[in-house]
Amino acid sequence: xxxxxxxxxxxxxxxxxxxxxxxxxxxxxxxxxxxxxxxxxxxxxxxxxxxxxxxxxxxxxxxxxxxxxxxxxxxxxxxxxxxxxxxxxxxxxxxxxxxxxxxxxxxxxxxxxxxxxxxxxxxxxxxxxxxxxxxxxxxxxxxxxxxxxxxxxxxxxxxxxxxxxxxxxxxxxxxxxxxxxxxxxxxxxxxxxxxxxxxxxxxxxxxxxxxxxxxxxxxxxxxxxxxxxxxxxxxxxxxxxxxxxxxxxxxxxxxxxxxxxxxxxxxxxxxxxxxxxxxxxxxxxxxxxxxxxxxxxxxxxxxxxxxxxxxxxxxxxxxxxxxxxxxxxxxxxxxxxxxxxxxxxxxxxxxxxxxxxxxxxxxxxxxxxxxxxxxxxxxxxxxxxxxxxxxxxxxxxxxxxxxxxxxxxxxxxxxxxxxxxxxxxxxxxxxxxxxxxxxxxxxxxxxxxxxxxxxxxxxxxxxxxxxxxxxxxxxxxxxxxxxxxxxxxxxxxxxxxxxxxxxxxxxxxxxxxxxxxxxxxxxxxxxxxxxxxxxxxxxxxxxxxxxxxxxxxxxxxxxxxxxxxxxxxxxxxxxxxxxxxxxxxxxxxxxxxxxxxxxxxxxxxxxxxxxxxxxxxxxxxxxxxxxxxxxxxxxxxxxxxxxxxxxxxxxxxxxxxxxxxxxxxxxxxxxxxxxxxxxxxxxxxxxxxxxxxxxxxxxxxxxxxxxxxxxxxxxxxxxxxxxxxxxxxxxxxxxxxxxxxxxxxxxxxxxxxxxxxxxxxxxxxxxxxxxxxxxxxxxxxxxxxxxxxxxxxxxxxxxxxxxxxxxxxxxxxxxxxxxxxxxxxxxxxxxxxxxxxxxxxxxxxxxxxxxxxxxxxx
Amino acid sequence: xxxxxxxxxxxxxxxxxxxxxxxxxxxxxxxxxxxxxxxxxxxxxxxxxxxxxxxxxxxxxxxxxxxxxxxxxxxxxxxxxxxxxxxxxxxxxxxxxxxxxx
Numbered sequence: 001x002x003x004x005x006x007x008x009x010x011x012x013x014x015x016x017x018x019x020x021x022x023x024x025x026x027x028x029x030x031x032x033x034x035x036x037x038x039x040x041x042x043x044x045x046x047x048x049x050x051x052x053x054x055x056x057x058x059x060x061x062x063x064x065x066x067x068x069x070x071x072x073x074x075x076x077x078x079x080x081x082x083x084x085x086x087x088x089x090x091x092x093x094x095x096x097x098x099x100x101x102x103x104x105x106x107x108x109x110x111x112x113x114x115x116x117x118x119x120x121x122x123x124x125x126x127x128x129x130x131x132x133x134x135x136x137x138x139x140x141x142x143x144x145x146x147x148x149x150x151x152x153x154x155x156x157x158x159x160x161x162x163x164x165x166x167x168x169x170x171x172x173x174x175x176x177x178x179x180x181x182x183x184x185x186x187x188x189x190x191x192x193x194x195x196x197x198x199x200x201x202x203x204x205x206x207x208x209x210x211x212x213x214x215x216x217x218x219x220x221x222x223x224x225x226x227x228x229x230x231x232x233x234x235x236x237x238x239x240x241x242x243x244x245x246x247x248x249x250x251x252x253x254x255x256x257x258x259x260x261x262x263x264x265x266x267x268x269x270x271x272x273x274x275x276x277x278x279x280x281x282x283x284x285x286x287x288x289x290x291x292x293x294x295x296x297x298x299x300x301x302x303x304x305x306x307x308x309x310x311x312x313x314x315x316x317x318x319x320x321x322x323x324x325x326x327x328x329x330x331x332x333x334x335x336x337x338x339x340x341x342x343x344x345x346x347x348x349x350x351x352x353x354x355x356x357x358x359x360x361x362x363x364x365x366x367x368x369x370x371x372x373x374x375x376x377x378x379x380x381x382x383x384x385x386x387x388x389x390x391x392x393x394x395x396x397x398x399x400x401x402x403x404x405x406x407x408x409x410x411x412x413x414x415x416x417x418x419x420x421x422x423x424x425x426x427x428x429x430x431x432x433x434x435x436x437x438x439x440x441x442x443x444x445x446x447x448x449x450x451x452x453x454x455x456x457x458x459x460x461x462x463x464x465x466x467x468x469x470x471x472x473x474x475x476x477x478x479x480x481x482x483x484x485x486x487x488x489x490x491x492x493x494x495x496x497x498x499x500x501x502x503x504x505x506x507x508x509x510x511x512x513x514x515x516x517x518x519x520x521x522x523x524x525x526x527x528x529x530x531x532x533x534x535x536x537x538x539x540x541x542x543x544x545x546x547x548x549x550x551x552x553x554x555x556x557x558x559x560x561x562x563x564x565x566x567x568x569x570x571x572x573x574x575x576x577x578x579x580x581x582x583x584x585x586x587x588x589x590x591x592x593x594x595x596x597x598x599x600x601x602x603x604x605x606x607x608x609x610x611x612x613x614x615x616x617x618x619x620x621x622x623x624x625x626x627x628x629x630x631x632x633x634x635x636x637x638x639x640x641x642x643x644x645x646x647x648x649x650x651x652x653x654x655x656x657x658x659x660x661x662x663x664x665x666x667x668x669x670x671x672x673x674x675x676x677x678x679x680x681x682x683x684x685x686x687x688x689x690x691x692x693x694x695x696x697x698x699x700x701x702x703x704x705x706x707x708x709x710x711x712x713x714x715x716x717x718x719x720x721x722x723x724x725x726x727x728x729x730x731x732x733x734x735x736x737x738x739x740x741x742x743x744x745x746x747x748x749x750x751x752x753x754x755x756x757x758x759x760x761x762x763x764x765x766x767x768x769x770x771x772x773x774x775x776x777x778x779x780x781x782x783x784x785x786x787x788x789x790x791x792x793x794x795x796x797x798x799x800x801x802x803x804x805x806x807x808x809x810x811x812x813x814x815x816x817x818x819x820x821x822x823x824x825x826x827x828x829x830x831x832x833x834x835x836x837x838x839x840x841x842x843x844x845x846x847x848x849x850x851x852x853x854x855x856x857x858x
Numbered sequence: 859x860x861x862x863x864x865x866x867x868x869x870x871x872x873x874x875x876x877x878x879x880x881x882x883x884x885x886x887x888x889x890x891x892x893x894x895x896x897x898x899x900x901x902x903x904x905x906x907x908x909x910x911x912x913x914x915x916x917x918x919x920x921x922x923x924x925x926x927x928x929x930x931x932x933x934x935x936x937x938x939x940x941x942x943x944x945x946x947x948x949x950x951x952x953x954x955x956x957x958x959x960x
Contacts (some may be wrong), residue, residue: 003909003910003911006908006909006910006911007909021901021905023925023927024877024878024901024926024927025897025901027877027878027924027926027927028878028882028897031879032879036897036898037896037897037898038898041898042897042898042901042902045898045901045902045905046901046902046905048902049902049905049906049909050905050909
């Protein structure tokens, strides 16, 4: 290394060194008194000593290659960009996938973590919250887990300095942190007694909450925190960056979950467990089945709400699956698309190089004729082929780093992970190597035929129609087919996603979405044990300040509710006995004027009236889906229902009207049965306020006027909520459209440049045919026709690839079949049209030369 | 023999630093006029040794008040000399055994 370095430092001082040697030799001559032989020869040998040898040739050849490529910047840019895009796409997608699907999650030994959940399969609940009693039994009875911990996400209201704020919280068992392998940065985590009544007034805060809300105070431990109007003592701050949740926002405040033994059918816990060393997932699954069967037998655990067998079981799911299982199809689809983009870049590079092969062969022949060694010419050719790949690779590296940095700084969304995305250099290296290999394969090898050709052959190379061009003319249609195929393979999935997005967006929500602003309020139990009077006061204030026709309340906003509903009874029917239908319904508590403001159509009977909110009129309104499901042949008006099981002394609610369905869950889910109540007759703690945007600015003001200690949170316009619900489908459609567009451009330029060169090569033939009477149109038609055959074959192959990608998208296609023939036909036609059009354009350019000129030029 | 010139230069410089002409003279003297180093070999060899870091060089004044390039053995050169001498001895005794078998 030292020697190389010393040679390098001599690189810029060779004149000085030569000068020095001259002086030394002169000194020698003077002392010796006679000449020292051939001074020039000595100097030459010295230069050889100083030279960097092969490396120096490489530098010179690279400079030569850069100059040559600089003369055709369009070619160079296309080749580099084609390579760069493919390499960048595959590197970014694989880097992200690797982090999400393979690399460790930010917990100790995380692949031994499993989520434990109940399920009631017969009632269509693949996940069901765990009761405290069940949880305690899971902990005690299993022999496969080191420990099982409970948690329950809960939004909390924190009051600080007279201002109330809604904060993401998590109720946790004392062993949760140990199971996950986290640690407090300050103070301590919960102790087991703190999960029990009388000792639960302690809180642990996240590091970020400690910084943002508690001023990073050193004396934070022991400070009081008012959560839901109750004082809690801060006992710890979690380590920086530690977060745990299965969905939603990362918790800022951790409180002890209450684990006093309670009824087996009540409770809202989730659980995470750590497998014992060496225990497989399968054996853990088996054990949970056994434990569940035992509980079922002993305590009748997991009965449905109607006392029926709910199909109860307990399951263990790997934490990674639970966290990232949903994004896997998206990542697979993206990886497939990226691989195709990479291949397209390679095919494009190949086509571009082939177009230049003739000219470069001629150049190589000239250099050989002038005495350059084969080795030297070959090395130069290889280097020249590498330059676009290397520049493309450098571009790709920058693009990928930028993309990952953007992802890392974006708020956590579907890919929520505490891990930062890091560039996967193995994939980058592999992709770069592929493209470099393709460069050499298509850039240097075809030109290399000049070496085999012999002297006469080389002379022929200078002729446009020369030999060695034949192998290329065989390869060219293959490349066209490959490009068209790859475009198809990207275009069809993009079209499918766009169609799916359009189908989603065309769904009628059943409610007004324009010019509405929405926000939530939640009344702490300590403020008002019965929330109804508090909401009554709020409603009065809102009506007074905003105008009664401009504002209303609702417990459920459109597109905001989870799947699944609550059990209800129908008077005169056995509980839960409507054939195979589980008697479940969404409950919507609404305020005065809800149906009017939200423009929900009343189909029969009436909506709610003012008196329904003041006196217990025991009335309800149901939606069309519920009416049709449970009274398929008669009107539900006048029938009576009850939430939950029938019980003595319960107030049955009379159905006074039916309304049109609205989408309360996801757009892609069909509307579920819905039962409406006046909120005063069936109150709940958390309600949404819906107001006309004209008075939206006054909304927060009005809520503050009603009660300054209850925060208005999650304020968004209804349109924003709708847009949010199609955010992911839209993003997917956009990403794939971008891939499709890039593929389009790359293939278009590739085929165009190929057409130009091949037409130039055949200029003499065309000129001859023109002289013999062929029209320009005939010639162009012949060229385009020559492209269409390979293009059609390519399109067929591409559609097979498209179908494979579409299969991975199955999970997120709505109202669109992965096999929709129209989409594939459209993709194939568009791709072939691009091939034909670019070929025609290229050919026209080449044909614009005057035939007489061309023939004379021979 | 290959490397012999380099070895002789290193050996010569191990006693004192010298300019190119001095090195040639010294080798000639030490070998009782048997070995005459050609300038065409000497100067490229000096460049090679310097690039390899075995010798250093600097301008100095001669007793006759002329500027000359003096070469000096570096630490690496000294190490190499020891190894090269041992190699050479082994080679010579091997050749002797071949030429005059006991």
